[in-house]
Amino acid sequence: xxxxxxxxxxxxxxxxxxxxxxxxxxxxxxxxxxxxxxxxxxxxxxxxxxxxxxxxxxxxxxxxxxxxxxxxxxxxxxxxxxxxxxxxxxxxxxxxxxxxxxxxxxxxxxxxxxxxxxxxxxxxxxxxxxxxxxxxxxxxxxxxxxxxxxxxxxxxxxxxxxxxxxxxxxxxxxxxxxxxxxxxxxxxxxxxxxxxxxxxxxxxxxxxxxxxxxxxxxxxxxxxxxxxxxxxxxxxxxxxxxxxxxxxxxxxxxxxxxxxxxxxxxxxxxxxxxxxx
Numbered sequence: 001x002x003x004x005x006x007x008x009x010x011x012x013x014x015x016x017x018x019x020x021x022x023x024x025x026x027x028x029x030x031x032x033x034x035x036x037x038x039x040x041x042x043x044x045x046x047x048x049x050x051x052x053x054x055x056x057x058x059x060x061x062x063x064x065x066x067x068x069x070x071x072x073x074x075x076x077x078x079x080x081x082x083x084x085x086x087x088x089x090x091x092x093x094x095x096x097x098x099x100x101x102x103x104x105x106x107x108x109x110x111x112x113x114x115x116x117x118x119x120x121x122x123x124x125x126x127x128x129x130x131x132x133x134x135x136x137x138x139x140x141x142x143x144x145x146x147x148x149x150x151x152x153x154x155x156x157x158x159x160x161x162x163x164x165x166x167x168x169x170x171x172x173x174x175x176x177x178x179x180x181x182x183x184x185x186x187x188x189x190x191x192x193x194x195x196x197x198x199x200x201x202x203x204x205x206x207x208x209x210x211x212x213x214x215x216x217x218x219x220x221x222x223x224x225x226x227x228x229x230x231x232x233x234x235x236x237x238x239x240x241x242x243x244x245x246x247x248x249x250x251x252x253x254x255x256x257x258x259x260x261x262x263x264x265x266x267x268x269x270x271x272x273x274x275x276x277x
Contacts, residue, residue: 002214010213013050018043018105025108037087037136040109044083052217055081056182059224062175066132067227068162071177072247073141074149075199076102077212078179081220083109088137091128091159102205112138125161132165132172139177142240149181149198150191152251155244157237163230171229176243178250183219188257221254232265 021043028036048055069086071078079090089110097103097113106113112131114124131138140162142155165172181197182189189197197218199208212218225246233239246263253260 002211003216004214006216007210007214010050010052011210014047014213017046017050022104022108029108029110036110040083041085041087044080047080048084051080051213052215053077053081054217054219055084055222056219057085057222057224059226061085061224062173062227065137066135066167066172067137068128068132068172068174069137069139069177070142070155070160070174070243070247071139071179072152072251073143073146074179074181075146075197076205077181077197077199078141078146079106081179081222082139082177085222086137086139088139089131091138091140099205110136124159125164128162129165132162133167135167138162142244146198146200148200149194150255152244152248155240155247157235157240160230160236160240160243163236163239171231173227173229174239174243175227176225176246176250178221178223178225178247178254180221180251180254181218182221182254182257185216186219189255194255223250223254223260225250228265 021039025036025039025043027033028039065088067088069082069088071082083090089112090106091112091114092106094113094115096106096111099106110131112127114127128138128140140159142159143153144156144159145153147153160174163172163174181194184193196215197212199205228239228242230236230239233242242263242265249260249263
C-alpha cells in the first residue's frame, strides 16, 4: 500500500528541509535563545505539509506555560503533529536518545529522557519537574508505549508525579489531549487500516515511515480537553484514571466521527442536576 514515487519525493523534501535546520536549532539551544522554543513549531508545521498531513483541532489549548500535556500515543508521527501545535518539549524513554537521526532530532527539541523500567520513579519526577519549574511546556505519553491506534492503554499514575509541582504556589496545570488518525484522502479510516499509521511492537521504523509517506493526504484529529490540577483529585491515581478516560472518549469520538460526551470531574454534580439548579 502506498506510492513509492510519492514516498521518495516526500522523503527527499523532508531531508532537504530538515538537515539545514539542525545546526540552526543546535546553536539556538546552545545559546539558550528563544528560537530554540519557536523553531520546532515552525519545523513541525512544514514537515506536516511535506508529509501530506492535515490537522483538525478541537478545544482550547492552554497557552500560558508551564503546562503538562498528557496524550495517547500511537506513533512517532504524534511528535510532529503535537509539535506543530505545542511550543515545548516531549518526555520520551531513554532509548530514543540512541536512535540514529531521530534521536538527534529529539535532543535538539530538548526532550526529557527518562528511564521507564526499574526503580527510577523519583528520577523521572525530578527531571520533568525541573523543566516545568523553568517555565517550559512538556508533552507526556502516560501509556508508556505506543499501540495500534484503536485503543488507549491505561495511564500510568507514576508518570503523573510531576503534577505535584507548584509554580508560584499553584499546582501545575495538566491538560489531556486526544490524537487520532481519522481519514485518508478524505475517506474514514477503519480499524483495519488504522495500524498503517500506528507504530508499535517490532515494526521497523524506516519501512513504516516509507509506507506512510506514500499514502496520500492524511487527516489527524487533535482535541484539547479542559485542564485539571492535582487539587481536583484525591490522589495521582485518580487523576491518571480521569485523564485516561477523557482521552479515550476523545479518541473514540474522533474515530467514530461523532461528538464527544462530557466527562465531569470526580465529585462534580451530574449535568442534569447542574442544569436544574
